[in-house]
Amino acid sequence: MGLESKLPNGILLTNVERFVNYSRSTSLWPATFGLACCAIEMMTSGGPRHDMARFGMEVFRASPRQADLMIVAGRVSNKMAPVLRRIYDQMSDPKWVLSMGVCATSGGMFNNYALVQGVDHVVPVDMYVPGCPPRPEMLLDGILKLREKISEETFAEQGAHA
Amino acid sequence: MAIDPGTEAQLSDDALELFVEGADWESVVDAVEDDRITVNMGPQHPSTHGVLRMVLDLDGETVTRLTPIIGYLHTGIEKNAEVRTWVQGTTFFTRMDYLAPLFNETAFCLGVEKLLDIEVPERAQAVRVILMEFNRIASHLVWLATGGMELGSTTMMVFGFREREHVLDLFESQSGLRMNHAYIRPGGLAQDVTEDFVERCEALLELLPRKIADYEDLLKRNPIWNDRLRGIGPLDADTATRYGVTGPLLRAAGVPFDLRKAQPYSGYEQYDFDVPTETGADSYARFLLRIEEMRQSMRIIRQALDTLPGGPVMVADKHIAWPSQQSLGVDGIGNDPEYIRHIMGESMEALINHFKLTTQGFTVPAGQVYVPVESPRGELGYAITSTGTNKPYRVHVREPSFVNLQAADVMARGQMIADVVVVVASLDPVMGGVDR
Amino acid sequence: MSEFAVPTRTHGLARVALPLEAIAARVTAHFPQVETLQAYGELTFHVAPEELVALLTFCRDDEELDTALLSDLSGVHWPAGDHVIERQASTTGWPEYRISREQGVIEVLYILRSLSRNHWFRVSVGTPDDAPKLPSVTGVFATANFHEREVFDFFGVEFEGHPNLTRILMPDDWIGHPHRKDYPLGGVDIPYKNDKFIPPPDERDLREVID
Numbered sequence: 001m002g003l004e005s006k007l008p009n010g011i012l013l014t015n016v017e018r019f020v021n022y023s024r025s026t027s028l029w030p031a032t033f034g035l036a037c038c039a040i041e042m043m044t045s046g047g048p049r050h051d052m053a054r055f056g057m058e059v060f061r062a063s064p065r066q067a068d069l070m071i072v073a074g075r076v077s078n079k080m081a082p083v084l085r086r087i088y089d090q091m092s093d094p095k096w097v098l099s100m101g102v103c104a105t106s107g108g109m110f111n112n113y114a115l116v117q118g119v120d121h122v123v124p125v126d127m128y129v130p131g132c133p134p135r136p137e138m139l140l141d142g143i144l145k146l147r148e149k150i151s152e153e154t155f156a157e158q159g160a161h162a
Numbered sequence: 163m164a165i166d167p168g169t170e171a172q173l174s175d176d177a178l179e180l181f182v183e184g185a186d187w188e189s190v191v192d193a194v195e196d197d198r199i200t201v202n203m204g205p206q207h208p209s210t211h212g213v214l215r216m217v218l219d220l221d222g223e224t225v226t227r228l229t230p231i232i233g234y235l236h237t238g239i240e241k242n243a244e245v246r247t248w249v250q251g252t253t254f255f256t257r258m259d260y261l262a263p264l265f266n267e268t269a270f271c272l273g274v275e276k277l278l279d280i281e282v283p284e285r286a287q288a289v290r291v292i293l294m295e296f297n298r299i300a301s302h303l304v305w306l307a308t309g310g311m312e313l314g315s316t317t318m319m320v321f322g323f324r325e326r327e328h329v330l331d332l333f334e335s336q337s338g339l340r341m342n343h344a345y346i347r348p349g350g351l352a353q354d355v356t357e358d359f360v361e362r363c364e365a366l367l368e369l370l371p372r373k374i375a376d377y378e379d380l381l382k383r384n385p386i387w388n389d390r391l392r393g394i395g396p397l398d399a400d401t402a403t404r405y406g407v408t409g410p411l412l413r414a415a416g417v418p419f420d421l422r423k424a425q426p427y428s429g430y431e432q433y434d435f436d437v438p439t440e441t442g443a444d445s446y447a448r449f450l451l452r453i454e455e456m457r458q459s460m461r462i463i464r465q466a467l468d469t470l471p472g473g474p475v476m477v478a479d480k481h482i483a484w485p486s487q488q489s490l491g492v493d494g495i496g497n498d499p500e501y502i503r504h505i506m507g508e509s510m511e512a513l514i515n516h517f518k519l520t521t522q523g524f525t526v527p528a529g530q531v532y533v534p535v536e537s538p539r540g541e542l543g544y545a546i547t548s549t550g551t552n553k554p555y556r557v558h559v560r561e562p563s564f565v566n567l568q569a570a571d572v573m574a575r576g577q578m579i580a581d582v583v584v585v586v587a588s589l590d591p592v593m594g595g596v597d598r
Numbered sequence: 599m600s601e602f603a604v605p606t607r608t609h610g611l612a613r614v615a616l617p618l619e620a621i622a623a624r625v626t627a628h629f630p631q632v633e634t635l636q637a638y639g640e641l642t643f644h645v646a647p648e649e650l651v652a653l654l655t656f657c658r659d660d661e662e663l664d665t666a667l668l669s670d671l672s673g674v675h676w677p678a679g680d681h682v683i684e685r686q687a688s689t690t691g692w693p694e695y696r697i698s699r700e701q702g703v704i705e706v707l708y709i710l711r712s713l714s715r716n717h718w719f720r721v722s723v724g725t726p727d728d729a730p731k732l733p734s735v736t737g738v739f740a741t742a743n744f745h746e747r748e749v750f751d752f753f754g755v756e757f758e759g760h761p762n763l764t765r766i767l768m769p770d771d772w773i774g775h776p777h778r779k780d781y782p783l784g785g786v787d788i789p790y791k792n793d794k795f796i797p798p799p800d801e802r803d804l805r806e807v808i809d
Contacts, residue, residue: 037260047323079769113784114238233767406741558672
């Protein structure tokens with residue numbers, strides 16, 4: 001977490017909070033974390049028809065160090081889970097996780113030995129998007145909802161989930 | 163190339179192990195005697211087509227060995243299908259190679275139909291062919307888009323996804339889903355095509371040739387595209403055969419092996435089309451070949467549309483046929499009121515049959531079959547074992563991505579490290595298919 | 599690049615495939631112990647593990663068969679015991695099947711394909727499931743490498759002579775071989791089944807294996 005963790009929480013900071021949250025929520029930089037079918041829809045969301053750039057977040061970052069939103073797009077296997085956690089740990093605070101699709105959310109139809117039954121066993125999730133795979137519109141809606149959530153968060157809450 | 167300090171590379175026993183962090187490259191240069199180094203690439207890397215991990219042995223900047231490490235997307239689909247009925251199997255297998263869902267469905271259904279010894283109605287076969295060929299175009303478009311993106315051609319990425327959307331619109335109008343359709347069922351199709359199906363296909367056939375010509379204009383004489391693809395990732399016919407490589411990679415090496423011609427299925431023998439081949443056997447030849455394949459696909463669609471027969475899209479046997487001839491109810495959802503009246507009001511047997519078919523499914527005679535189809539990536543084979551129950555005993559999928567990936571090693575050896583991206587892109591592996 | 603341009607082997611495609619009888623006659627002439635089975639228009643040779651490598655080498659090098667491509671290699675587990683599949687006359691009317699075996703078997707299937715002759719057939723070989731062991735065919739077909747690793751991973755078949763027989767799809771430290779029939783499907787119990795509720799995440803054992 002940045003400067004705000006050094007500051008005491010108080011009424012004077014609400015405007016600062018609002019300003020910081022506004023900045024954070026309107027320029028989310030997602031990490032490219034495509035896993036399966038949902039990754040194709042995630043790429044489509046950045047494509048010309050759905051055009052994520054309208055919301056100021058077309059810069060998919062290859063390095064987790066430069067990203068603050070991890071879109072877990074697809075099924076997470078037991079083999080991938082430690083890697084996923086590692087990438088999450090490498091992201092700098094504040095960071096958010098969006099679980100895209102039923103497989104990432106709950107294991108979905110693949111209730112078996114190979115998959116982690118929900119990515120929330122591995123990393124804390126801020127927003128779930130259902131669907132198999134979710135349409136790009138659903139992903140955009142999920143991200144917009146996440147932005148609303150971010151803009152209402154207090155510093156204390158952000159510190160708690162980091 | 164990302165060096166992940168914490169991930170163990172596959173090192174030989176006498177290899178020197180160095181953990182590199184930040185700027186201490188000096189220590190590496192001093193410690194490494196013969197300039198050989200092992201680098202880990204992936205599994206989360208922007209250029210590895212999903213979650214492929216590669217361990218590269220480097221001599222300077224030249225790759226001396228490439229070890230693909232897979233399994234990061236292993237979903238257990240084959241095992242999961244063993245506890246589901248035959249019809250539910252389609253829903254699982256369509257999610258395997260998610261860029262070619264209709265090929266997975268068709269191959270599985272062809273296997274089930276072979277065991278059941280039933281002949282699918284002609285209309286269903288023709289619709290399968292049309293949708294499969296559109297799927298092939300969509301898959302090759304994603305290949306162009308992601309391949310272009312990995313080489314830094316963002317324009318190509320935008321173009322590829324732009325045209326793919328139009329193809330997905332067609333799929334969505336027929337199956338209700340953009341991907342993972344489960345539209346093709348054992349015995350035929352889930353439902354008949356819509357009234358504007360032919361119209362939509364015609365519109366696509368009008369649009370796509372112009373766009374494909376655009377791609378050619380953009381890339382064919384583009385010096386960067388040429389420099390980065392020509393001579394990269396060579397794979398001759400003999401080596402390809404030894405490594406079991408099929409599909410565009412084999413055809414780019416001059417072998418005209420295409421299962422649509424060699425062992426026609428779903429009525430491919432009635433259509434007049436060519437199996438394009440190239441002799442370059444490099445990444446550029448594969449690019450040319452995939453462009454030509456899209457053209458041939460459109461030739462097939464054209465003929466299939468012109469001769470699209472009428473009639474049912476599901477076999478007549480009510481013990482197998484999923485109740486597919488249903489129109490929407492007045493409320494816009496649900497079943498055909500006629501059908502509901504029949505099973506609820508007129509015939510107790512029909513109701514029992516409907517109930518058993520939807521809960522228990524039909525049984526399939528015991529036996530083993532292997533059914534291959536030509537997917538955008540090569541021979542996609544379903545080896546199905548049945549013991550005569552309502553569930554598959556075992557389904558093994560021969561995934562072209564999985565098999566082709568073995569050749570990445572021989573293709574990358576002697577190439578520069580920056581060309582590994584091109585090698586993998588020209589293989590066109592889909593990790594959902596590789597790991598299943 | 600240019601030295602790869604011309605294929606050294608004839609790869610022209612014959613339109614008419616070799617009849618299955620001709621393939622069967624050709625193979626049984628050289629390997630009289632091999633059992634032949636024809637079903638669903640497919641040809642299967644049941645071969646003993648000792649003869650496997652010789653048979654596959656023969657099929658690859660023989661001019662008439664010329665199966666240059668090993669299309670597929672897969673496993674099927676047939677556990678020991680009685681398995682009765684009841685007659686289900688009410689739906690499709692297939693007869694009753696009774697599978698009974700004293701010794702569990704892992705059947706490994708090889709699909710051999712000829713590009714020049716345009717035919718394919720299957721070679722089946724069995725190995726006991728308590729100590730599955732087969733000779734590796736990586737020396738005959740390089741493509742068998744990944745396939746054999748997969749069968750080892752999922753069924754535990756040890757392929758002797760394989761250059762690098764390690765797990766391929768499952769994590770390296772995984773216990774058990776998931777596609778065997780005695781391995782449970784796994785996952786998390788669905789609450790509607792047996793009145794069990796999903797345990798909290800830290801109490802779940804996703805690697806639970808019945809040995």
